[in-house]
Amino acid sequence: MRKLLLIITLLFSLLGYSQKKILQTKFITENITIDGKLDENVWKSVPVAKDFIMFEPDNGKPIAENKKTEIKVLYDNDAIYVAALMYDNEPNKILKEISQRDNFGASDIFGVFVNGYNDGQQDFRFIVSASDGQADCIGTDTNGEDYSWDAVWKSKAVITDFGWVVEMRIPYAALRFSGEKKQTWGLNFFREIKRDKQKYSWNFIDSKIGTFTQQTGVLEGIENIKTPTRLFLLPYSSFYVNANAQQKTTGTLKGGLDIKYGINDAFTLDAILIPDFGQTKYDDQILNLGPFEQQFNENRPFFTEGTDLFSKGNLLYSRRIGGRPSNYPTIASNEKIIDNPSSINLINALKVSGRTKNGLGIGILNAVTEKTYATIQNNETNEKRKELVEPLTNYNVLVLDQRFRKNSSVSFINTNVTRNGSFRDANVSALVWDLNTKKNTYNLSGNFKYSIINDTEDKKGTFTSLNFGETSGKYRYSLGTEIVSKNFDSNDLGINFETNYYAIYGNTNYRILNPTKYFNTFIANFNMYTQFQKETGKIQGNNINVNINSNNKQNHYFGLGINANPIESYDYYESRTENRPLIFPKRMGGWFYFSSNYNNKFAIDFNPSFAILSEPGRNSYGFLLGPRYRFNDKFALNYSFNFFRQNNNKGYIDSINDDLNSATPNTIIFANRNVITYSNTLTGKYSINSKMTFNLSLRQYWSFAENKNFLSLEQNGRLKDYTNFTENRNSSFYSWNADLSYSWWFAPGSEVSILYRNNAANFQREIDKDFGRNVTTLLTNDQLKHVFSISIRYFIDYNAVKNKF
Missing domain, CATH: 2.60.40.1190 (Immunoglobulin-like)
Structure with a gap:
């Protein structure tokens, strides 16, 4: 009888839980x-x-x-x-x-x-x-x-x-x-x-x-609420002092204004006039030996705040706005580049976003960047000239996102880059859908993207994907496919590396929904992915992965995984030459991580990994070690050391055109090399109270690639010894970044921020393996830059001002 009453009670409890x-x-x-x-x-x-x-x-x-x-x-x-x-x-x-x-x-x-x-x-x-x-x-x-x-x-x-x-x-x-x-x-x-x-x-x-x-x-x-006018002004003023050994100390005073205006209760206009991003977090640069650019996080507040609508379709990589110039200056044999800007100044930007009562979300983002020139000098006459590397450019994003049935949506996205004059323009459109059954048990999602590039040669391309999965219960799965044409290009305002392929993939997983004797959470995943080159049908990528992630009753987190590329694949990108793939060997690897309970004063993260490839002596291994200590409720330090080594890595070095009448290089040179990377990071905070905080962020990074011998890429994708190349193509890159800041939220929405920053970076062909000397040299050479800045931002509510006057 008691068991029956208990079952009835639980049923009624669960019934109550299921109701809103x-x-x-x-x-x-x-x-x-x-x-x-x-x-x-x-x-x-x-x-x-x-x-x-x-x-x-x-x-x-x-x-x-x-x-x-x-x-x-x-x-x-x-x-x-x-x-x-x-x-x-x-x-x-x-x-x-x-x-x-x-x-x-x-x-x-x-x-x-x-x-x-x-x-x-x-x-x-x-x-x-x-x-x-x-x-x-x-x-x-x-x-x-x-x-x-x-x-x-x-x-x-x-x-x-x-x-x-x-x-x-x-x-x-x-x-x-x-x-x-x-x-x-x-x-x-x-x-x-x-x-x-x-x-x-x-x-x-x-x-x-x-x-x-x-x-x-x-x-x-x-x-019957009578909402006030939503108009907020955020004026700011900043002062910067810049110094390094190569130039005299300079001071710069900046000022500007951000505006937030509620067009109505649903839509908001955000605009920045005379933007200032001088106190944004530094980029974690690396030695990039691969064929694709390094992707950086967006740290500028305007481009990170409330951008959920603009992330639809994954067409916006906002670092393009104000990033590197899209053109490289052309020089004669007797000229040299003495100044080529690494970024473009943003003139202004605005965004409008919101949603109607019928569930239609509308987002508009627009930004304008200024003309940017490189400076070129004649080696014989010392005369200087300017060359336009980025014209006046307009970036625009439009998003229409219709929600329905409280759990599904269909979106249309368009991105457009228009450059003044006879420079390259780009337009990309996408239809994106995310459909769920009424009980949220199954999902059908996908997209269709279409790109048009207007340049010296116009190009059009498509990207299509479709995914179906079960999204509820202990056992879940998903299946999907994607097809990308050769000329699909979203890189003027987005970021996309691989094209000209089709792929199929799947996942199945098991999870516990309630704690067991040993685990609070436990998830086991099995993933498969295979990618084929669209024109030849050759396997361009393949991976099988099994992993487990969990945390135990003491709230320590740990996981492990095994991943394999069980067959050889064709890499169509590493050679930097069209239709010249490199055969990538079979690979087997694994990883493990442990992260102790962060509630404890002392906690530690440990993450080793390894991989073995089907070539003699080719392997990689490394680990991350990250202890952290909380001295009290105000003061804490986190340290992280990362080491990674690749033995007998094969990578592109150069191309030689033996036939002067051919546009395609005849000899593509690779290096057999060891690549070793070290990085140390230290972050800390001291909070005086919830409104005042000192923050410390340090990062030291060093990575080098030491070439052992050179190889040439054959037409069949294999590598063979190449002895005719004698140049030093070793690579050594090291960098240092240090930020010490103080932040005081002295009023709602209003902040005083003081920052001291020093940073330096250096790339060279000679490799000095004395770790200590490398760090010391970097901190004492002429490249070390110092920046001290004070920024004051004040939040003004139009209604508060109106009421006072």
Whole structure:
């Protein structure tokens, strides 16, 4: 009888979890002070959201009574207000590491997830830590959480004798919703108890279903709100001091303005006038020996904030805007290049984005870069001339994204690059679909892309992909294919390396949905991928991969994997010559990683890997070792050492045209070489409080390729000894970057930032294997650059100014 009652109780509990919870809110006219005290009487008259349910690790388990969580929501014409009480029977054990914005470290957190359209597609997430820190992001099931998006809102967290309390004010300007008189929003609340590594939500998130944003509750009661004009100005001023041994110290004063304007409740205009990206994070440059360019992360705030719409179709690589010139200067035999800019100045940029009440998302991004010249000098007369390497250029992106049935979408994307004059123009369009069954058990996704290049020779190309998969339950799988034509080219505003192929791939995996005796999480994957050269049908790539990722009851993470290229393949890119493939040998490799619980003061990451190829003596191995130590809630240091070695690596060196009447090189020269890479990084932070933080970031990198002998590429794709090449083509690249910064958020949305940076880089053919001398030389040579900068950015709300005057 007791078992029967227990089963009935569980069934009713699960039935309740599967239904959307509803929370009623209430309109207020009195002021609420965001101080974490909750002493306003109006808080006592509003319904409570409670009965949280575990998301991870024991999915579906109700929260313990001594950890219960209670939430209330109020609203007025300007904002919604949230009060959260997080009970904890051991408040002295609440983790509360202080970190900079959007980075929590070891701290309990509480979050409010709002979807103003209640369409299950996108959340605006506002998160507060027990140390009174803030984070905000845009969350989607497709792209995860985008913390580059920043809003201006208020919060206060206070540790109490029964747990901790959060009070929040989220203005409508930070949200997107329709203009309906009666609002119905998707809503969820999230709590993580860090010391237990347990995550809870108000509305149950069933891990058997491969979606997060579609399992929210509902907020009702917001009616007839009179939202204010959304106009925000962010003026800034920056001062830079630059110095190095080769030139005198110079000072530069800059100023500019960012504008954010709410066209209506759903659409926002963002614009930058006289942009300044001088304090963005440095790029982690490497010794790039491959046929493709190195891809860098985007660190400029304008191009990272709220760009979910613009990532549709993977056609935008925003580093193209203001990147290297698209043309290289032509010089005579008696000339030399004395100045060729590595980047192009951005004149201005704007973006408009939002979504209608019917689920149509519209995004427009436009940017203009200035004319850029290289300086060339005549070796005989010393006369200098200018050559245009990048004309005035307009970059434009248009996105139309229609959502329907709360879990599916179809998108149209167009990117266009127009260069003034007779320079190359480019246009790429794409149709992208992401379709899910009503219960989110199966997914059909894919795209069709079409590129047009207008140059000396016009080219048109296509890229098509289709993927089907089961997305729920313990066992899941997916199958897919893609076809790319020879002339597909999205590289003027996107990034795409390989073309002229078709591929088939598949995946199957198993996961536990609830903890077992030994594991909190456990996922095993089996992947297969095969790529064929489109014209010849030869195998261009093949891989089989098996991997396991898990964390145990002590919340240590570990995983391992084995990957293999079981047959030889044809590499059509390494030779840098059309229709001259290199046969790549069979390969077997593996890796392992261990990451101890970051809640502990001392934690460590360890990740060794190896690979063995089917050529005598050709192999690779390496490891990453990363200890970290948290001295207290304010001070922490993380160190990482990375070593990687490739023995008897085969790589392109040069091409020789023996026949002067032929445009195709006759002899393609490769090197048999050892490639060794070392890198050391150190990051640290000291947080005075949740608004003031000192940050340290150091990176030392050294990689060299030492050639042992030279080889020539035969027509059949094999390599043979080549003794007629005697040039020194060794490569050694080393770099140093150091940033020490101070950040103070002195008012909502307003920041003072002070940065000292020094950096240097050097490439040479001679290899000095004295590690210490290499580092010392780099830090003492004439290439070392020093930059000191102060930047002040102030947030102005038009409504606040209007009310004052």
